[in-house]
Amino acid sequence: MNKQKVVHVITNFAGVGGAEMMLSRLIQQTQHECEHIIISLMKTSEVYADALALCSSHYALGWNGLNSFSVLRKLRELLETLAPQTVQCWMYHANVLTSLATLKMKNKLQIFWGIHHSLASPKDESISTKVALAFSKFLSKKPEGIIYCAHSSLEQHQKFGFKNNNSTVIANGVVLEKYQSNLKIHEPIVIGFAGRYHPAKGYLYLFETIAKLKDQPIIFKIAGAGANLENPEIKQYFEQYNLDEKQVQLLDQVSDMPEFYRSIDAFLMTSITEGFPNVLVEAMASGLPCISTDVGDAKYIVNEQGWIVPPRNADALAQAILAYVNSSIEDKQQLKHSTRLRVEQNFGIERVSQQYLAMWRQHR
Structure with missing residues (x-):
């Protein structure tokens, strides 16, 4: 040939x-x-x-x-x-x-x-x-x-x-073999975020959302270049909202993203602009339901397998996170299955x- x-x-x-x-x-x-x-x-x-x-x-x-x-x-x-x-x-x-x-x-x-x-x-x-x-x-x-x-x-x-x-x-x-679903649900629930420190990624709304949920039994893991306390703006968010480093874990740049996805239960994207957000596809390939702002092709990617909310709206993001946290174990497991399937069939x-x-x- x-x-x-x-x-x-x-x-x-x-x-x-x-x-x-x-x-x-x-x-x-x-x-x-x-x-x-x-x-x-x-x-x-x-x-x-x-x-x-x-x-x-x-x-x-x-x-x-x-x-x-x-x-x-x-x-x-x-x-x-x-x-x-x-x-x-x-x-x-x-x-x-x-x-x-x-x-x-x-x-x-x-x-x-x-x-x-x-x-x-x-x-x-x-x-x-x-x-x-x-x-x-x-x-x-x-x-x-x-x-x-x-x-x-x-x-x-x-x-x-x-x-x-x-x-x-x-x-x-995405290369599907690289990402595997972790069927375990963590206790307390772990919500993950990944994106470099940049206005487009919506860090302002990320921290506003976390502040609204800091009394809930939820751990947040934040990955991305610049996501550390040496960044004066991040430090300011921690002080302004009185956040705890055990509850809001700053991981900075992560080299092993599949391992990061395996360590969380759901994925959060707070961007105010995107084209085709690859992180959503990677997260879903890892069996993670996504809570995302309605930017770029997020709604098309997530489809019915997660939550899509308006950008720049911390209230809507917090409500969607709670909807996931308060869902039954059976529903959480079903979402793991359907998110992975969506990626297998399309991406x-x-x-x-x-x-x-x-x-x-x-x-x-």
């Missing part, structure tokens, strides 16, 4: 973001169907050594903005030499530079854009992203298709002015990678 040659152009294959992790999983899952090649506009990282090892070749072009013209020329030369059947782009700058690099190219390449970004507030984006968005709007009809990682993202970008008749949503997939990497393959093949 002839493998399909797929070149992936990604803005930077060095950060630990949703797009990078999805690309890495996709390569590992489809190595037998495709010959994969990665062109990172900026850098590649040892973090993705496993995926890079499975590629027939990989390149890092050292793009820094100032050298855009030479990087465009390098990218064009590489794509002409490699002559792939399919080019899959990942993120705005890769979408734009690939489309510009292939303008008036003799051999027309089948190019797909990949969008892994929420566009809830375009005016708040960085200057670099605003420039990429302006170009994207102008070029959006050129690719063969656009793959969005979230339904909310597709709607936001179309409203912004992206026009492409072949636009679809393919969710980020496993096997299923998601088949959607990518179908997209690439339908236009060959």
Whole structure:
């Protein structure tokens, strides 16, 4: 069987973001169907050594903005030499530079854009992203298709002015074997939260919610870079609400997330903006019902297997947590089963990678 040659152009294959992790999983899952090649506009990282090892070749072009013209020329030369059947782009700058690099190219390449970004507030984006968005709007009809990682993202970008008749949503997939349900229910109940310390993650509402429940028999575990008492804002929340470190456990950056999920009973997300929140899928793959704000694709992911409340509403979050805490053991066990099943049926990497393959093949 002839493998399909797929070149992936990604803005930077060095950060630990949703797009990078999805690309890495996709390569590992489809190595037998495709010959994969990665062109990172900026850098590649040892973090993705496993995926890079499975590629027939990989390149890092050292793009820094100032050298855009030479990087465009390098990218064009590489794509002409490699002559792939399919080019899959990942993120705005890769979408734009690939489309510009292939303008008036003799051999027309089948190019797909990949969008892994929420566009809830375009005016708040960085200057670099605003420039990429302006170009994207102008070029959006050129690719063969656009793959969005979230339904909310597709709607936001179309409203912004992206026009492409072949636009679809393919969710980020998880490696199901990595996450196992822990059937034990802790006593007292443990509610977990994971997210770096950033306004978008809704820490303000997280602590307001915890303060409302501090007299309840509930332990909160908070994971994420910056979630420690050396952070003056976190320290201030502890003092303001008179919180106890035994009840509200700050774990900072956690390296073993599957182990973290096994140590809790339900997962809490208080974000005020998201695109496709991977943490919800990971938590549900671990058999955890989720209590989440209605942001990005949270409602689509959680479906009927948890609680969705309006963002910036600590009262609603606290009530949803109590609804879970006060449910029967049987209901809690049933939720463990149904959350895992929801992920198996919709968000496993096997299923998601088949959607990518179908997209690439339908236009060959």
